[in-house]
Amino acid sequence: MGHTGLCIRIFAENFSIHNSQFNMNLILFGPPGVGKGTQAERLRDHYHLHHISTGDILRAAVKAGTPLGLEAKKYMDSGGLVPDEVIIGLVREVLLRDQAEGKGFLLDGFPRTVAQAEALEKIFSELAIPDVHIVSLDAPEDELVTRLVKRGLESGRSDDTEETIRRRLEVYHDQTSPVQEYYNKYRSVHSVDGLGDIDEITRRIHRTLG
Numbered sequence: 001m002g003h004t005g006l007c008i009r010i011f012a013e014n015f016s017i018h019n020s021q022f023n024m025n026l027i028l029f030g031p032p033g034v035g036k037g038t039q040a041e042r043l044r045d046h047y048h049l050h051h052i053s054t055g056d057i058l059r060a061a062v063k064a065g066t067p068l069g070l071e072a073k074k075y076m077d078s079g080g081l082v083p084d085e086v087i088i089g090l091v092r093e094v095l096l097r098d099q100a101e102g103k104g105f106l107l108d109g110f111p112r113t114v115a116q117a118e119a120l121e122k123i124f125s126e127l128a129i130p131d132v133h134i135v136s137l138d139a140p141e142d143e144l145v146t147r148l149v150k151r152g153l154e155s156g157r158s159d160d161t162e163e164t165i166r167r168r169l170e171v172y173h174d175q176t177s178p179v180q181e182y183y184n185k186y187r188s189v190h191s192v193d194g195l196g197d198i199d200e201i202t203r204r205i206h207r208t209l210g
């Protein structure tokens with residue numbers, strides 16, 4: 001290898017070490033209405049992360065009328081989950097792209113089932129992603145319903161009607177809260193109280209992340 005080639009290699013290696021040291025990767029976990037979206041935007045800006053919201057990706061696909069959107073709409077409108085194989089493939093593609101660009105990520109709304117969490121672990125080892133912090137936000141169910149009904153009135157989101165909200169919370173208890181148990185077993189989880197002032201919740205997250 002010539003001098004220039006060697007220099008490029010040393011630079012590339014240092015660059016990738018530098019990147020993996022400073023890239024923060026986060027999973028923001030919690031029930032519908034707990035404030036993941038709001039906190040995700042703040043964390044994205046603070047740590048310069050790519051915010052990957054599966055809900056936003058699916059809503060954009062529905063709006064654009066793509067095959068994914070047409071498939072997803074029926075599940076979303078009923079408050080159910082889009083099938084694992086659809087959403088896992090989608091997240092994998094986005095993470096592959098992020099890695100190529102050397103960006104840290106913030107996952108919001110994924111994983112939502114244990115199968116998704118297991119698939120994500122495989123993607124992490126495939127892409128050699130070392131450190132991932134899990135922040136789990138929580139709030140009492142009454143508060144979640146109140147917030148979601150209010151958001152429905154303001155945003156006009158088609159799945160923020162009272163009946164669909166109840167269904168989404170049920171789906172959360174049945175299919176998503178086992179993900180928390182899964183992570184409690186295999187990874188360390190930063191639990192944060194999602195009740196209170198938005199700025200205070202952001203400070204709590206920063207404190208727990210150190």
Ligand code: ADP
Pocket residue numbers: 031032033054055056058075076077079080081082083084087108109110111112116159168
């Ligand atoms: P919220 O957290 O307020 O319920 P999201 O915007 O995260 O809303 O998701 C909206 C809907 O999109 C979900 O109810 C579900 O139908 C679908 N969805 C989002 N993420 C996933 C996922 N990881 N797996 C399956 N379905 C998903």
